[in-house]
Amino acid sequence: MIYRNMQISDYASVISLWRDCDGVSLRDADSSQGIERYLQRNPGLSFVALEGTDIVGTIMAGHDGKRGYIQHLAVANAAREQGIASSLVELCLEALKLQGIEKSHVHVLGDNEPGRKFWSGRGWFHRAEIVMYSFINGENNNA
Numbered sequence: 782m783i784y785r786n787m788q789i790s791d792y793a794s795v796i797s798l799w800r801d802c803d804g805v806s807l808r809d810a811d812s813s814q815g816i817e818r819y820l821q822r823n824p825g826l827s828f829v830a831l832e833g834t835d836i837v838g839t840i841m842a843g844h845d846g847k848r849g850y851i852q853h854l855a856v857a858n859a860a861r862e863q864g865i866a867s868s869l870v871e872l873c874l875e876a877l878k879l880q881g882i883e884k885s886h887v888h889v890l891g892d893n894e895p896g897r898k899f900w901s902g903r904g905w906f907h908r909a910e911i912v913m914y915s916f917i918n919g920e921n922n923n924a
Contacts, residue, residue, distance in 0.1 A: 804893035849885030
């Protein structure tokens with residue numbers, strides 16, 4: 782398995798993988814332009830896993846200067862149970878730590894039981910005391 786930084790040229794393969802993975806919620810912000818802005822704003826924090834020339838895993842991360850935020854951890858169904866997701870998480874956390882970020886968060890859909898099990902099985906803890914609110918500052922309800 783080869784791991785490298787995600788590039789915007791990976792977008793077609795990455796979005797296809799995300800669409801095929803349960804538990805990954807896509808929004809208009811996941812457009813090519815949105816992902817390109819994200820990668821430019823957070824250089825060196827998002828990764829892909831390659832099997833040959835095929836992208837079989839992804840993870841994206843960014844931070845606000847205090848906390849890291851992990852998004853779109855996805856592994857192709859045929860490539861699961863090989864440690865790819867764990868390796869991607871480790872790469873992200875190390876890259877965040879090099880930028881001074883020692884605490885990170887991940888949002889997991891409430892009905893994504895495999896995702897919840899994955900994160901808790903790796904020492905991440907559920908924060909029951911936090912409730913998330915969102916605000917859409919425009920007309921696009923799928924922003």
